[in-house]
Amino acid sequence: xxxxxxxxxxxxxxxxxxxxxxxxxxxxxxxxxxxxxxxxxxxxxxxxxxxxxxxxxxxxxxxxxxxxxxxxxxxxxxxxxxxxxxxxxxxxxxxxxxxxxxxxxxxxxxxxxxxxxxxxxxxxxxxxxxxxxxxxxxxxxxxxxxxxxxxxxxxxxxxxxxxxxxxxxxxxxxxxxxxxxxxxxxxxxxxxxxxxxxxxxxxxxxxxxxxxxxxxxxxxxxxxxxxxxxxxxxxxxxxxxxxxxxxxxxxxxxxxxxxxxxxxxxxxxxxxxxxxxxxxxxxxxxxxxxxxxxxxxxxxxxxxxxxxxxxxxxxxxxxxxxxxxxxxxxxxxxxxxxxxxxxxxxxxxxxxxxxxxxxxxxxxxxxxxxxxxxxxxxxxxxxxxxxxxxxxxxxxxxxxxxxxxxxxxxxxxxxxxxxxxxxxxxxxxxxxxxxxxxxxxxxxxxxxxxxxxxxxxxxxxxxxxxxxxxxxxxxxxxxxxxxxxxxxxxxxxxxxxxxxxxxxxxxxxxxxxxxxxxxxxxxxxxxxxxxxxxxxxxxxxxxxxxxxxxxxxxxxxxxxxxxxxxxxxxxxxxxxxxxxxxxxxxxxxxxxxxxxxxxxxxxxxxxxxxxxxxxxxxxxxxxxxxxxxxxxxxxxxxxxxxxxxxxxxxxxxxxx
Amino acid sequence: xxxxxxxxxxxxxxxxxxxxxxxxxxxxxxxxxxxxxxxxxxxxxxxxxxxxxxxxxxxxxxxxxxxxxxxxxxxxxxxxxxxxxxxxxxxxxxxxxxxxxxxxxxxxxxxxxxxxxxxxxxxxxxxxxxxxxxxxxxxxxxxxxxxxxxx
Numbered sequence: 001x002x003x004x005x006x007x008x009x010x011x012x013x014x015x016x017x018x019x020x021x022x023x024x025x026x027x028x029x030x031x032x033x034x035x036x037x038x039x040x041x042x043x044x045x046x047x048x049x050x051x052x053x054x055x056x057x058x059x060x061x062x063x064x065x066x067x068x069x070x071x072x073x074x075x076x077x078x079x080x081x082x083x084x085x086x087x088x089x090x091x092x093x094x095x096x097x098x099x100x101x102x103x104x105x106x107x108x109x110x111x112x113x114x115x116x117x118x119x120x121x122x123x124x125x126x127x128x129x130x131x132x133x134x135x136x137x138x139x140x141x142x143x144x145x146x147x148x149x150x151x152x153x154x155x156x157x158x159x160x161x162x163x164x165x166x167x168x169x170x171x172x173x174x175x176x177x178x179x180x181x182x183x184x185x186x187x188x189x190x191x192x193x194x195x196x197x198x199x200x201x202x203x204x205x206x207x208x209x210x211x212x213x214x215x216x217x218x219x220x221x222x223x224x225x226x227x228x229x230x231x232x233x234x235x236x237x238x239x240x241x242x243x244x245x246x247x248x249x250x251x252x253x254x255x256x257x258x259x260x261x262x263x264x265x266x267x268x269x270x271x272x273x274x275x276x277x278x279x280x281x282x283x284x285x286x287x288x289x290x291x292x293x294x295x296x297x298x299x300x301x302x303x304x305x306x307x308x309x310x311x312x313x314x315x316x317x318x319x320x321x322x323x324x325x326x327x328x329x330x331x332x333x334x335x336x337x338x339x340x341x342x343x344x345x346x347x348x349x350x351x352x353x354x355x356x357x358x359x360x361x362x363x364x365x366x367x368x369x370x371x372x373x374x375x376x377x378x379x380x381x382x383x384x385x386x387x388x389x390x391x392x393x394x395x396x397x398x399x400x401x402x403x404x405x406x407x408x409x410x411x412x413x414x415x416x417x418x419x420x421x422x423x424x425x426x427x428x429x430x431x432x433x434x435x436x437x438x439x440x441x442x443x444x445x446x447x448x449x450x451x452x453x454x455x456x457x458x459x460x461x462x463x464x465x466x467x468x469x470x471x472x473x474x475x476x477x478x479x480x481x482x483x484x485x486x487x488x489x490x491x492x493x494x495x496x497x498x499x500x501x502x503x504x505x506x507x508x509x510x511x512x513x514x515x516x517x518x519x520x521x522x523x524x525x526x527x528x529x530x531x532x533x534x535x536x537x538x539x540x541x542x543x544x545x546x547x548x549x550x551x552x553x554x555x556x557x558x559x560x561x562x563x564x565x566x567x568x569x570x571x572x573x574x575x576x577x578x579x580x581x582x583x584x585x586x587x588x589x590x591x592x593x594x595x596x597x598x599x600x601x602x603x604x605x606x607x608x609x610x611x612x613x614x615x616x617x618x619x620x621x622x623x624x625x626x627x628x629x630x631x632x633x634x635x636x637x638x639x640x641x642x643x644x645x646x647x648x649x650x651x652x653x654x655x656x
Numbered sequence: 657x658x659x660x661x662x663x664x665x666x667x668x669x670x671x672x673x674x675x676x677x678x679x680x681x682x683x684x685x686x687x688x689x690x691x692x693x694x695x696x697x698x699x700x701x702x703x704x705x706x707x708x709x710x711x712x713x714x715x716x717x718x719x720x721x722x723x724x725x726x727x728x729x730x731x732x733x734x735x736x737x738x739x740x741x742x743x744x745x746x747x748x749x750x751x752x753x754x755x756x757x758x759x760x761x762x763x764x765x766x767x768x769x770x771x772x773x774x775x776x777x778x779x780x781x782x783x784x785x786x787x788x789x790x791x792x793x794x795x796x797x798x799x800x801x802x803x804x805x806x807x
Contacts, residue, residue, distance in 0.1 A: 344666040356671055360678045367682065382693035382791075384711065386762075389689035393681045397674075518728045518747040579751045598748040601723050609748045 006056030020130030179218025216630030454508030492633025499625025506618025
């Protein structure tokens with residue numbers, strides 16, 4: 001009964017999406033207010049039906065309804081409740097349902113918070129979102145419905161992939177999808193504005209909080225995925241330039257360019273058509289990411305569920321969306337061109353450079369990710385691009401970007417006298433670069449050119465942001481006053497930039513100074529790494545709800561004094577009979593100690609992997625700050641005040 | 657020159673500078689880091705380039721995995737059922753590494769015919785097999801078992 005209800009709700013949601021995608025667009029074109037207003041009803045209806053479908057699927061998981069093929073494949077009676085709930089999005093069908101539910105949620109938010117907008121723009125925005133939703137929903141219904149039933153009903157399910165039985169992975173996909181799907185909103189607003197032929201400062205201002213929020217979620221999703229890879233895959237690495245990771249990084253890079261370019265469009269009216277292009281590109285890359293992950297075209301350690309037929313559908317959808325969008329762009333963009341004069345050395349100039357660097361970096365990642373696919377498709381051999389390619393191209397492109405991150409907030413709009421800039425900053429830059437030499441020497445005992453540059457430029461961001469903050473605090477008359485008077489947008493930017501600085505310094509130090517060692521140990525053996533002694537004290541069996549494990553007790557000593565007791569496990573999940581290493585950590589501000597237990601070897605010995613990762617936690621602190629900054633900036637009062645003011649103005653207009 | 661033209665020129669110069677710099681980086685790093693895939697039969701036929709990092713994939717031959725008496729060195733053979741290549745690897749094997757299952761290794765072929773692996777990847781899903789491995793097996797005349805079909 002429940003599954004049929006879910007399937008039915010899914011069909012109704014598709015119908016609602018079609019209504020939402022067609023009526024408001026036509027209404028906006030022909031000036032029919034009642035047609036335009038159907039958008040809000042359709043959005044609410046679609047969200048409600050998708051929520052029903054979602055609830056039905058979740059209930060099927062909770063109540064062990066193995067008559068559903070999807071539940072039988074992803075769950076088991078021994079699976080703990082938390083993972084039964086997260087198993088809903090553990091596979092292809094459920095994750096698509098999550099995708100559409102989130103799109104409906106974003107659309108609902110647009111519909112609810114669009115009070116200040118011209119109704120035509122709102123109707124068109126919701127219409128475009130409805131079309132996107134109809135595309136994905138029909139894909140879900142026709143090729144991958146989670147409500148497909150199974151007969152005869154199996155007695156038990158095949159259990160969730162053990163890799164996914166982890167709290168980190170329970171929240172990683174929802175965050176990532178919030179970001180992916182959220183980028184549909186700036187895209188839809190840009191499309192709506194292109195159709196109407198009006199791209200002004202109000203449009204940019206209205207887009208900004210949406211773009212920034214989606215960008216923050218996407219960043220959180222990527223960081224959680226990286227964190228999960230770090231402690232679950234048991235490899236001790238945190239980024240592998242795996243195609244699936246690249247698929248999420250590319251839209252994030254473009255979205256980063258977008259939120260900076262939107263600032264210029266809002267404040268100065270420049271970069272208009274470029275901003276629209278970025279909004280289209282960011283969403284197209286989101287769809288490309290879905291295509292890459294879901295079609296199985298990739299040779300990837302991640303490719304969980306793969307099916308070429310589905311890939312063809314998504315590829316067609318991707319081509320349709322990008323094709324139509326770029327056609328509309330080519331037709332309309334010349335009309336919306338904005339003219340705003342600015343000097344090369346100005347905040348506009350710096351943000352332009354930021355955009356160019358980010359987009360070029362994205363293109364380099366795209367090349368490395370897609371090149372093997374093209375070669376394979378053309379029959380020119382099977383190959384893959386090794387991670388060193390990405391490291392060697394990405395790092396040099398990031399260096400000028402980091403320099404700009406510290407500099408741009410100090411520049412003025414329109415024109416900044418070059419003399420003034422150098423006079424104000426040369427000693428800060430010098431101090432930062434000196435710190436870049438001294439700090440690694442003090443912390444790690446050695447340094448290289450790249451390390452000093454990375455750390456130095458990270459310090460440069462920290463110092464310039466701190467100085468800027470200090471001047472503003474002084475000008476505002478004390479921290480409490482400043483907290484009230486300085487806009488949330490400024491605090492958000494500063495937080496994110498500080499986070500970026502910590503991230504850069506962490507990555508630089510970690511990637512240069514990390515040490516790892518694979519050792520073979522019997523109980524009582526010791527191994528040394530980076531000044532620490534790891535002693536294997538005990539090996540014993542332990543039991544979990546749906547797994548059995550061997551657990552090692554490793555004591556870490558430094559100069560004979562105990563530092564930490566770590567308990568890495570090697571689990572075997574009962575249903576799928578898969579072994580999986582569960583690594584153990586000891587985290588401090590300046591380093592992580594990491595132990596993973598490998599397989600048993602002859603003579604009662606065990607293989608263990610030991611890692612010493614300097615400054616690993618800086619990556620997580622840095623990304624948290626970046627995300628928090630985005631959320632703070634999106635909550636800026638002036639976006640709401642602006643919405644209310646235009647609403648009032650309109651209201652008055654209608655009255656008089 | 658009018659200011660607007662000047663600005664345009666500066667913008668264009670910036671784009672050209674960044675793009676050409678990036679292209680230089682890409683061209684430099686790209687060719688060095690391309691890793692071609694080889695099946696054991698290709699290596700047996702002497703097709704592998706000397707000294708380059710390549711990827712070798714196939715099945716781990718039944719009964720071929722040998723641990724050293726000391727240390728974490730492990731030896732095994734990778735086969736496509738027609739030919740097999742000895743592999744030596746120092747380190748922890750992935751969780752899903754098993755005899756008779758698909759594997760992809762990154763490394764170099766030594767002049768002694770032994771493949772020195774730097775990285776060993778096993779499949780991460782019960783139903784997933786690297787497409788190249790499946791193809792290599794097929795071209796060597798081995799039918800991929802149904803259970804290893806992508807779900």
